[in-house]
Amino acid sequence: MMKLSLTIRDSVHGDIDIKEEIAVKLINTPEFQRLRRISQLAGGQFVFPSASHTRFSHCIGVYHLVSEMLETPSFQEMYSKHEQLLVKLAGLLHDIGHGPFSHTFERINKVTNANISHENYSTLLIKSSTTNINKILTKEFSDSEIDELCQIIEGKHPDSVLSSLVSSQLDADRMDYLLRDGQTSGVDYSHVDTQWIIRHLFIKDKKIIFPLKVQYAIESFLIGRYHMYNQIYLHPLSIGFDLTFEMMFKRLYDLYHKNYRFKNNQIITLLKPLLNGKMMTAEQYCFLDDYTLFTGLKMLENENDEVLVTLIRMLIDRKFLRKINSRERNLEEIKNNLIKKYKNHYNYFMVEYNLKPVKLYDSNTKPIYIDTPDGVKCIMDVSEVLAFKNNKKQTATTIWFSIGEKYVSE
Template sequence: MSKPPLIIRDSVHGDMTIKEQVAIDLINSKEFQRLRRINQLAGGQFVFPSASHTRFSHCLGVYYLISKFLQTKPFSEKYDERQQLLVKLAGLMHDIGHGPFSHTFEQIGIVTKTKISHENYSSLIISSSTTEVNQILQKYLNPSEIKELCEMIEGNHQDPILSSLVSSQIDADRMDYLLRDAMTSGVAYGHLDWQWIIRNVTIMENKLVFPEKVLYAIESYLIGRYHMYQQIYLHPISLGFDLTFRQLFQRLYDLQQTNYCFKNQEIIALLKPLLAGEMLDVETYWDLDDYSLFTALKKLVTEDDEILKDLATMLTTRNFFRLVDEEKINQEEIAKKLKKKYKTYYNYFMVSYDLKSVKLYNSTVKPIYIATKNGIKMLDEVSEIIDSTKSMVNDKKYFFTIGAVLK
């Protein structure tokens, strides 16, 4: 007798039905349940109080939207049940490798000059024989299928259409996080007509293609994503959280290089491989979440090193680095004030941030295709809005410092 499906009530999508037992088992695994303790927006939660949603709910949403894509005629006719299952599982687990505070955790890689990729950790969790996720997958999938899952998540899968559902410029991942982030933050820019977009999707010449009548919905989606970046993801307080986090780990890294004797060895023992530019083993990584890392960080306020103590205090009291209005106070003035307290170490508290242009659309990376009377065209060939923004470059350098010197 088959088990009943799992029905999850979601604030964004309503009732989400999950029929596959492998997906239900994966959701109940300890590695997936850990995502309940990983905040989706990291620094954004300190700007928008209700934006406390997690990677757990987001991953469920991505699974749901991929399921909706697969229910359309072009997908149901082209792909068998096994292929559809694999891409749904890839959507479900695409973020299982995120570290504490999501993308903020990858700031440690900037300090050590090594890349910390949540996609790589997702693959590690999926492929490691010591994880519950891997043991569950081995019950339902063969080794080559498990390998395919990792390829889909890392963007290396041989089928560009299936891969595009997980990662592209109009994928289930982006659709869900825009909807979810907009709803929880109270910012309306992320609203998108996803049902219309998905209902009209087709497959032509081994490409994901949309008819011209969907053009305005796609333009609205791209413009909404651009505004979400400006309003939420690149909010000065959110960036300030990231930079405070980075500078704290910069000080941890620098002190460790000089064999500093830490009072609290817990965080050093926990993150020693990362601080050395290496990957953590899967068991250690599984133990990391927002709660465990923040608990360890809070203990650093008792350290004797004044710089480390001050950075830890800033992080735990929401007193993050603040954006400098250079029309009111210049860098020389800031440096002068900081030198009085921190002497030659003042640079820890004076941080530059290079903001690269947020592009509305990138025609060189997995382009969006539109079916026209004259054949299949790339989006920027059809859309006047997208074409007109091609040359839009807004690269900027910002400076952040502690709030006290801005008063």
């Protein structure tokens, strides 16, 4: 019987050859195909119209870059083909647990005080006996190996080298999303010389290390990521989408716990575990994607609650909460105008956002190591650019977002 293989034409990496039969089978599962309906940038697509790519293409890209890393001599010498396959599949499945609108969906946790990440759902979909992904994996791997796969995705594998391929400051995940997000949004900040970086990496003393000549490519990667966060990921309109979604779910949550009688219970029944601060089952979660969630919300447009209906229409019509210029607008005046219209529900339409400074390099997480003539050092101790930026004191900025450009002043 002919072995399954697949070649995918990717706009970022060109032809991606998927030679492992199990990887092809996983891609063809309903759970993985669902990622075609999960937007990568969520609110970013409302700022940059062409940035409508999905978690599906990103996961394929991460698989490709992990595969290239594993082709380097160090990995070929130190890890078996079976171990390498496990890491490739971790790259492929690392975002399988993302909910509708990716990271935006996790803002539900701020409402319910739960601590449920998309990595938790990735583990659920991989380990649940009801999923096609689990059925495929259990034919190839033991339970302990599947546990390892999940540990790599969560960045908790005992072998930190394997974890760092998917979860570190210079991993396949970050390299792909910077390239992909930069390309689709139409900016040039995020060019990453992946070939140069990957070709020269090697393993020593249980660490991934880069020679000194790769320093500038890594600095470019880190600076590009810094600019992408400030220009793309933290764009005020993108944040506004996140906050509007959060406030919409907060209103849904408040009404549910006040025993409000919804006219349409279909979406409420589906979201019931989340409204109770619990995880959904694998079957329930796989039903959720950008399309089904928006369809469910549109069914609530006929509810009698003005606050909920207003927030839902704001999401549908791209009229998100907008950033307030506190130098030009009086916050107390805006608040009073909102109180006149929405009474004690005004706080759904005026939200405080704590904008944390973006770090060029995070010295508190897994370091990037450079091989210098004086021995292996953290890139912070080698790079003048990173040392200068990280030594500057940075504090969080409080930003207010409110409804509409006129802030209900009429």
